[in-house]
Amino acid sequence: MSKVGCRLTCPSFSPCGRRCRMRGETLWIRCFINAAYRAALILSLLSGARIEDGPSLSCPFTTLERLLFMDFELKFTPELEGFRKKVQDWLKANIPDGMENPADPVDLTLEGYNKQRALGRKMAELGWLYPTYPKEYGGGGLSDDEAIIIETELDRYDQLLPPYYDSGGKLAAATIMVWGTDEQKRAFLPPILTGKVRSWQLLTEPDAGSDLANVKTTAIRDGDHYVVNGQKIFVGSAHGAEWSWMIANTSPNGKRHENLSWFVLPMDLPGVTWTHMDLIFAGNESGALSGYKNTVYLENVRIPAFNLVGGENNGWKVAGTHLELEHGLMQGSLNGDRTLQKVFKVCRDLKREGRHLLEHDDVREELADLYIDSELTRLLHLRNYWMRSAKKPMTYEGPQAYLHMKRAALRTSKSLHKILGPYALTLDKERGLEDGHIEVQQRGGIVAQHPGGTVEIQKVIIARRLGIGRAVKEQAGVLR
Amino acid sequence: MDLSLTESQEMLKASARELVEREFSKDNLVKKDTNGGFQPSDWKKIADLGWAGLLIPDEFGGEGGSLTDAAVIFHELGRGPVPGPHFSSAVLGTLTVLEGATPEQKMSLLPRLAVGATVVLAPAITESDYGWSASQIQMKAAKRNGSYTLNGAKLFVQDAIGATHILCAARLGSGKIGLFIVDAKTPGVSLRPLPGFTTGVGEVRFDRVIIHESNLLGEGREDGWTILERTLQKAIPILCAYQVGGSEKVFEMSLEYANTRVQFGMVIGRFQRVQDHVIEQVNQLDAARWATYEALWKLDTGQPAAASVHMAKALASEAYYQVCNAAHEVHAGLGIMREYGLYLHTKMSRTLYHYLGDPKFHKRRLTNALEAQGVI
Numbered sequence: 001m002s003k004v005g006c007r008l009t010c011p012s013f014s015p016c017g018r019r020c021r022m023r024g025e026t027l028w029i030r031c032f033i034n035a036a037y038r039a040a041l042i043l044s045l046l047s048g049a050r051i052e053d054g055p056s057l058s059c060p061f062t063t064l065e066r067l068l069f070m071d072f073e074l075k076f077t078p079e080l081e082g083f084r085k086k087v088q089d090w091l092k093a094n095i096p097d098g099m100e101n102p103a104d105p106v107d108l109t110l111e112g113y114n115k116q117r118a119l120g121r122k123m124a125e126l127g128w129l130y131p132t133y134p135k136e137y138g139g140g141g142l143s144d145d146e147a148i149i150i151e152t153e154l155d156r157y158d159q160l161l162p163p164y165y166d167s168g169g170k171l172a173a174a175t176i177m178v179w180g181t182d183e184q185k186r187a188f189l190p191p192i193l194t195g196k197v198r199s200w201q202l203l204t205e206p207d208a209g210s211d212l213a214n215v216k217t218t219a220i221r222d223g224d225h226y227v228v229n230g231q232k233i234f235v236g237s238a239h240g241a242e243w244s245w246m247i248a249n250t251s252p253n254g255k256r257h258e259n260l261s262w263f264v265l266p267m268d269l270p271g272v273t274w275t276h277m278d279l280i281f282a283g284n285e286s287g288a289l290s291g292y293k294n295t296v297y298l299e300n301v302r303i304p305a306f307n308l309v310g311g312e313n314n315g316w317k318v319a320g321t322h323l324e325l326e327h328g329l330m331q332g333s334l335n336g337d338r339t340l341q342k343v344f345k346v347c348r349d350l351k352r353e354g355r356h357l358l359e360h361d362d363v364r365e366e367l368a369d370l371y372i373d374s375e376l377t378r379l380l381h382l383r384n385y386w387m388r389s390a391k392k393p394m395t396y397e398g399p400q401a402y403l404h405m406k407r408a409a410l411r412t413s414k415s416l417h418k419i420l421g422p423y424a425l426t427l428d429k430e431r432g433l434e435d436g437h438i439e440v441q442q443r444g445g446i447v448a449q450h451p452g453g454t455v456e457i458q459k460v461i462i463a464r465r466l467g468i469g470r471a472v473k474e475q476a477g478v479l480r
Numbered sequence: 481m482d483l484s485l486t487e488s489q490e491m492l493k494a495s496a497r498e499l500v501e502r503e504f505s506k507d508n509l510v511k512k513d514t515n516g517g518f519q520p521s522d523w524k525k526i527a528d529l530g531w532a533g534l535l536i537p538d539e540f541g542g543e544g545g546s547l548t549d550a551a552v553i554f555h556e557l558g559r560g561p562v563p564g565p566h567f568s569s570a571v572l573g574t575l576t577v578l579e580g581a582t583p584e585q586k587m588s589l590l591p592r593l594a595v596g597a598t599v600v601l602a603p604a605i606t607e608s609d610y611g612w613s614a615s616q617i618q619m620k621a622a623k624r625n626g627s628y629t630l631n632g633a634k635l636f637v638q639d640a641i642g643a644t645h646i647l648c649a650a651r652l653g654s655g656k657i658g659l660f661i662v663d664a665k666t667p668g669v670s671l672r673p674l675p676g677f678t679t680g681v682g683e684v685r686f687d688r689v690i691i692h693e694s695n696l697l698g699e700g701r702e703d704g705w706t707i708l709e710r711t712l713q714k715a716i717p718i719l720c721a722y723q724v725g726g727s728e729k730v731f732e733m734s735l736e737y738a739n740t741r742v743q744f745g746m747v748i749g750r751f752q753r754v755q756d757h758v759i760e761q762v763n764q765l766d767a768a769r770w771a772t773y774e775a776l777w778k779l780d781t782g783q784p785a786a787a788s789v790h791m792a793k794a795l796a797s798e799a800y801y802q803v804c805n806a807a808h809e810v811h812a813g814l815g816i817m818r819e820y821g822l823y824l825h826t827k828m829s830r831t832l833y834h835y836l837g838d839p840k841f842h843k844r845r846l847t848n849a850l851e852a853q854g855v856i
Contacts, residue, residue, distance in 0.1 A: 070482070070483055070484070070485060070489075070548060071483070072481060072483065072773075072774050072778075073481060074481050344855070344856045347856070348856070358851075358856065364844060364848075365843055365844065367847050367850075368844070368846045368847045371791075371846065371847075371850060372791055372794065372795065372843075372846075375771070375791060376770075379770040379771060379774065380767075380770070382481070382483075383770055385481075386482070390482070396762065400762070403763070404763065404767075459755065459756060459759050462759050463752070463755040463758070466758065466759070466762060468738050468739065468754070469747050469750035469751070469754075470739075470749070
C-alpha cells in the first residue's frame with residue numbers, strides 16, 4: 001500500500017464548459033486526463049511511488065486524487081507480491097508435516113508444540129516472527145503490509161503469527177516498548193522477539209475478574225527484590241511458558257489504581273506452581289480464546305527489582321497499553337469467521353425432511369445472518385486497521401470490534417444449533433460434523449464471552465471512549 | 481486501502497452539511513411537516529446546487545458523479561432528515577432512465593431531470609398486494625392503435641405528490657412488465673397523499689389513462705423488471721447512505737442529551753442502562769455505515785456487488801429503526817414532543833424500513849446472491 005492519497009494536478013487543462021456548482025461558484029475548467037497520462041500515473045502508484053502534493057485548484061474536478069474513490073482493497077505493490085512469493089516458498093519448505101490445527105486443539109501434543117516453537121525461531125532469523133518490531137531488539141523492522149502478508153500466508157496452514165500463541169510478544173512487547181527503560185528493552189525484548197522465550201499473562205485472580213484493579217497478589221519490596229505472594233487464575237497454555245508478566249499490588253494500603261505495579265516474571269523462580277483448571281472448553285495454546293487454563297500459585301517468589309516496568313505503583317497505566325491491544329485493536333481477523341465455509345458445506349450436504357438444508361427457507365435466513373455477522377467482523381477490523389495505519393485518533397473502535405465478535409460468537413452458536421439440531425452438539429467421529437468443528441463452536445461461543453473483559457466491560461470502555469456522561473472522551477491506549 | 485473520502489467528496493459533504501443546517505434545520509423541518517410537507521420550492525434549493533443531475537452524465541447536462549459522490553450528499557440529507565423527491569427523482573428515477581431508455585427518451589428527459597425543476601420523476605411500483613417481487617405487479621397496460629391504456633392503483637408511492645411524472649410498472653399483453661413514463665397531468669391520473677406515521681407516501685390512481693406508445697421506457701422493451709432490478713442494485717446503497725446519515729444524527733442527539741439531562745443529581749449518561757442504548761446506536765450505525773460504503777465502492781469500481789448491496793439494505797434499515805428506538809428510550813417524554821424533532825427521524829426510519837425491501841426480504845436475496853456467486 002503505497003500512499004495513494006496524493007493530489008495530482010492534471011498537466012493540461014483548458015476551459016470546457018462544465019458548470020462546477022461546488023460552493024455555488026461557476027468555474028469553466030476542464031481536466032483532460034488522457035489515457036497515456038493516467039496509465040503512467042497508475043503504474044507509478046502501483047510500483048510504490050510516493051507523489052507529493054501538487055498545487056491544487058479550486059475546482060475538484062481538475063485534480064485526480066487517489067483513483068477517485070474510497071478504497072476498501074488491501075493492495076500490494078509488485079515488490080510486496082514478490083515478498084509474498086518468497087514467504088510462500090519458504091513456508092512450503094519449512095512448515096513441518098501435520099501442523100494443521102485439529103478441531104479441538106487440546107490435541108496439540110508437546111511434540112507438536114515444540115515444532116511450533118522451532119518454526120518460530122527459524123522465522124525470527126528472517127525477521128518474520130515479530131516483523132514490525134525494531135531490528136535492534138530482535139524484530140524484523142518490516143512494514144505493516146509485510147506483516148499482513150506473513151500472517152495471511154501462515155493462515156493458509158491454519159497457523160498464527162507467531163505459530164505458538166505468545167502473549168509476551170503480542171501484548172507485553174508493545175507495553176515494554178512504551179514503558180520500559182532502554183536497559184529493560186535490551187533485556188526483555190530480544191528473548192521474546194527471537195522466539196527463545198514464550199510468555200503468558202498473569203492478570204485475573206479469584207477476586208479480580210472484571211474488576212481487574214482489585215488484584216490481591218502482593219509484591220513487597222525487599223532490598224533488590226520484590227517478594228510476591230498470591231494466586232492467579234485462567235492462565236493459558238498446556239505446555240507452559242518461560243516467562244509471565246503480571247500486575248501485583250505493591251502498596252496494599254494505597255489508593256485504588258495507584259497501588260499496582262507491572263512485572264516481568266521468570267516462571268522457573270522458586271515458589272511458582274501450576275495446576276490445571278477443568279473447563280467446558282479444552283482449547284489449546286492458541287491464545288486468549290483458548291480454554292486450556294491453569295491456576296498459578298505464587299509463594300514468596302523473589303523477583304529482581306529490575307523486572308518492574310513503568311515505575312512502582314504505576315502498573316494500572318502500564319496495563320492500559322496491553323489491555324487496549326487485547327480489546328480488539330490488533331486482534332481478530334480480516335477474513336471474517338472461518339467456521340462459515342464449513343457451515344455452508346454442511347448445508348449443501350446434509351438433508352432434513354428429504355431436502356438439503358440449503359433448500360429450507362429458515363436455514364437460508366440463518367445463513368444470511370451468519371454471513372452478515374462474519375462480514376461485520378471483517379469490516380470493523382478493516383476499519384480499525386485502516387485507522388491505525390493512517391494514524392487516525394481512535395477511541396471506541398477497538399472494544400466495539402471485540403464486542404461485536406463476542407456477541408456474534410453466541411449468535412452463531414444458536415444459529416448452528418437451530419440449523420443442525422442435535423448434529424451441532426456431537427463430537428462423535430462417525431456422526432459428528434466437520435471433524436467436530438461445529439460442536440467445538442457450541443462451547444467456544446460461550447467461552448468467547450469473557451476473555452479480555454466481558455461484554456459488559458467492553459460496553460463500559462466504549463461508554464468512556466464515546467464520552468457518555470463524561471466531560472472528556474477517553475482516548476485509546478498508547479501504542480507504538 | 482484508504483477509507484477516507486476523496487477531497488472533492490469532502491467538499492460535497494461540507495456544502496451539503498451547510499445547506500441542511502441553513503435551509504433544513506430541525507425547526508424548519510418540523511414547521512414544514514405540520515404545514516403540508518415538502519414544497520417544490522424546497523426541491524429547487526437542492527436542484528440549484530446541481531444535485532438533481534449529480535448522476536447524470538456530462539452530455540445530458542449533469543455532473544457525471546459517482547454513486548459514492550451521491551451517497552456522500554444523501555448521507556448529509558439523511559441527517560435532516562430532508563424529505564422530498566431527491567432520491568425518487570435524482571437517483572432511482574434517473575438511474576432507471578439511464579438504464580433502460582432509448583437515446584431519444586434520454587435526450588428529452590435527462591437534461592430536464594438534471595435541472596430538477598421541469599421533470600420530477602416518482603417510481604410507482606407497489607400495489608395493494610404489497611411487496612417488491614415481480615409477481616406482485618398486477619396492473620395491466622392494454623395496447624391499441626399505438627397507445628396504451630393504464631388502469632389500476634399504485635400504493636405507497638414515495639414522493640408522488642409534487643412529481644411531474646410517474647414511472648409506472650405495469651403488465652403488457654405478453655404478461656411481461658413494462659415501465660411507463662406518465663405525465664402526472666394526463667387525464668385519468670390522480671394523486672393523493674396517504675396520511676399517518678410515514679413521510680412522503682402517496683397513492684396514484686390510473687383511471688383509463690391513455691398514453692402514446694413512445695412513453696414505454698426503451699420503446700417496445702418488455703424487460704422492465706430487469707431494468708428496474710439492475711437499477712435498484714445501484715440506487716439502494718444511496719438510500720442506505722441516507723439511512724446511515726439519519727442514524728448518525730440521531731446517535732449524536734442522544735449522546736448530547738445523555739450528557740446534559742440531569743436526574744438523580746447527575747447527567748443520565750452516568751447510568752449504564754442509558755449508556756447501553758447509546759452504545760447500541762453506535763454499533764448499529766457503524767455496521768450500516770461500512771457495509772454501505774463498501775457496497776458503493778464495489779459498484780463504482782465495477783465489481784460484483786449484489787451480496788454487499790442486500791447486506792447494506794438489511795443493515796441500514798435495521799440500524800435506522802433501532803437507533804430511533806434507542807433514542808426514544810434515552811429521551812423519554814421529550815422525544816415524543818413534535819417541536820423536539822426526533823419524531824421526524826423516527827417516522828422516516830419507519831417509512832424507509834420496508835421501502836425497496838425490508839431486512840427479511842434482503843436477507844433472502846443475500847443468500848440467493850451468495851449461492852449465485854458460488855460462496856455457498
